[in-house]
Amino acid sequence: MIFPRILRRALCLIFFSVIFGVLGLVPAQAGQWYTLKTKYLTLTYENPSDLKLFNDQIDFSPDANSFSSFSNSGPPTGTGVEQALARKLDALIEKVQLILDMRKPINIIVRIYPDKTALHEAYFNIYQQKKELRAWYIFEYNTIYVNVQDLFAGMLAHESAHAIVDHFLAVRPPRATAEILARYVDSHLNEEAKIY
Numbered sequence: 001m002i003f004p005r006i007l008r009r010a011l012c013l014i015f016f017s018v019i020f021g022v023l024g025l026v027p028a029q030a031g032q033w034y035t036l037k038t039k040y041l042t043l044t045y046e047n048p049s050d051l052k053l054f055n056d057q058i059d060f061s062p063d064a065n066s067f068s069s070f071s072n073s074g075p076p077t078g079t080g081v082e083q084a085l086a087r088k089l090d091a092l093i094e095k096v097q098l099i100l101d102m103r104k105p106i107n108i109i110v111r112i113y114p115d116k117t118a119l120h121e122a123y124f125n126i127y128q129q130k131k132e133l134r135a136w137y138i139f140e141y142n143t144i145y146v147n148v149q150d151l152f153a154g155m156l157a158h159e160s161a162h163a164i165v166d167h168f169l170a171v172r173p174p175r176a177t178a179e180i181l182a183r184y185v186d187s188h189l190n191e192e193a194k195i196y
């Protein structure tokens, strides 16, 4: 009875390749992502250590830059690091809104990838082509994509400016105009905002 044994082996092989194939897809597609929601942002990240690094990378002083004392939202929930980060990020977004003079309720998703490879993979999965961007924003997904190892406050402010501009105006501005605005924001983030 050679034939059934071969058949059995073949079936075994198919069975295990399917199982491993499915398992192999799990981390890439449905890997567990954590979420931290602030007043203006929803951070999603794969590892708690990525959130800690994200916090270290964003050098922005909420006290010097915030007008949060005028906002009526309650204190953010979560651990000490999460609260401090939420406060810092919300102050950063308010500063971007102040520079642009574009204040409107908004909540932008920030997808935080652990490294360059994961970020570039994400780009490929979305666009089906290779492009090695450091960060980008997609209006249709209301999402900013960043690599936590290559990040700074100005970069996050720049991408947030794109989101704020696109959501504030009834008609999204041309890409060149949007880019001029976003660059103005990131280069003036730590200066006192001009009031017109």
Ligand SMILES: [Zn+2]
Pocket (backbone or CB within 6 Å): 158, 162, 178, 179, 182
């Ligand atoms: Zn840009």
